[in-house]
Amino acid sequence: MTLSVGVIGLGVMGAEHLRLLREETAGVQVTAICDVDPDRAARLADDASFLADPMALIASDKVEAVVIASPDATHAGLALACLAAGKHALCEKPLATSAAEALKVVDAEVALGRRLLQIGYMRRFDPAYVEMKRMAEEGGIGSRVLLHNIHRNAAAPDWFTGPMAVTNSFVHEIDISRWLLGSDLVSAIVHSAPGGDPLLITMETDKGEIVSTEVFMNAHYGYHVHAQLVGRTGTVQMAQPSATLTNSGLHHGHLWPVNWVPRFRDAYRVQITAWVKSVATGSPAGASAWDGYVATAVAEQVVTALETGTKAKLFLGARPALYA
Numbered sequence: 001m002t003l004s005v006g007v008i009g010l011g012v013m014g015a016e017h018l019r020l021l022r023e024e025t026a027g028v029q030v031t032a033i034c035d036v037d038p039d040r041a042a043r044l045a046d047d048a049s050f051l052a053d054p055m056a057l058i059a060s061d062k063v064e065a066v067v068i069a070s071p072d073a074t075h076a077g078l079a080l081a082c083l084a085a086g087k088h089a090l091c092e093k094p095l096a097t098s099a100a101e102a103l104k105v106v107d108a109e110v111a112l113g114r115r116l117l118q119i120g121y122m123r124r125f126d127p128a129y130v131e132m133k134r135m136a137e138e139g140g141i142g143s144r145v146l147l148h149n150i151h152r153n154a155a156a157p158d159w160f161t162g163p164m165a166v167t168n169s170f171v172h173e174i175d176i177s178r179w180l181l182g183s184d185l186v187s188a189i190v191h192s193a194p195g196g197d198p199l200l201i202t203m204e205t206d207k208g209e210i211v212s213t214e215v216f217m218n219a220h221y222g223y224h225v226h227a228q229l230v231g232r233t234g235t236v237q238m239a240q241p242s243a244t245l246t247n248s249g250l251h252h253g254h255l256w257p258v259n260w261v262p263r264f265r266d267a268y269r270v271q272i273t274a275w276v277k278s279v280a281t282g283s284p285a286g287a288s289a290w291d292g293y294v295a296t297a298v299a300e301q302v303v304t305a306l307e308t309g310t311k312a313k314l315f316l317g318a319r320p321a322l323y324a
């Protein structure tokens with residue numbers, strides 16, 4: 001059986017999802033695309049129909065499931081429309097730009113009584129994070145006490161506004177830290193370098209683990225994501241970010257990726273394959289709408305902690321049974 005997919009948004013991530021669906025995912029056909037830029041859409045359309053209105057794409061009977069990769073502020077509204085149409089969606093992170101909006105999506109899915117949304121926290125599918133989690137869960141490092149995260153971009157994307165270092169970038173560490181540790185986050189405090197970049201965010205979990213994260217949006221040298229998990233009897237951390245060593249221009253070593261697409265290429269591929277399989281089987285994969293809500297709600301409270309210079313006691317409310 002072939003799943004007919006519509007893709008909304010053809011920027012950096014939408015174009016990569018489109019490529020993955022066409023070139024690296026079995027059992028899928030991209031039947032419709034939607035983008036604010038008709039010329040870009042025309043270049044990428046191939047045999048897919050172009051629809052200027054994302055709501056028309058979601059409603060189309062040529063589309064069984066949707067990939068949402070438009071700008072952050074549109075995610076929640078489009079996810080709600082997919083739920084109303086009874087269609088599965090892989091929705092890029094963040095689920096919403098406010099906790100209240102994210103909670104509306106969770107409430108709508110709970111009212112529906114079945115999980116149709118997967119949120120694109122792709123690091124859950126990255127081989128290095130998967131291996132770190134496996135090793136920690138098998139007891140290889142003893143009980144976990146610390147997680148050190150580094151999240152550096154060469155340069156903040158040109159569409160970055162306001163506190164997006166937290167609401168668009170740091171949300172990844174919120175999600176992956178919860179997932180790696182299997183813990184809930186209970187407090188956060190933020191230190192900011194002069195000018196607001198980098199940030200150093202320290203969180204505590206309900207099990208007393210400490211999670212430190214450097215978010216550096218303009219680190220210049222390349223895109224660099226790293227994590228080290230510290231246990232009482234050992235540590236596990238990511239190895240080098242590239243599979244090869246280069247000799248070139250008087251330099252020997254690893255090359256840094258320019259952004260997250262090459263660094264997480266495998267994760268994106270495994271994620272979209274898992275999504276297609278989950279639509280076929282009805283068995284959810286990856287981050288849920290609840291996980292999407294948690295990331296956005298924690299981010300919102302971290303922004304307040306940053307602005308007020310206070311320690312935030314994180315409040316999330318109760319997890320609905322649908323996400324048990």
Ligand code: ISE
Nearest residue numbers: 151153157168169170172260
């Ligand atoms: C971007 O939107 C992403 O999602 C990347 O994975 C992240 O590393 C980057 O900081 C974000 O801006």
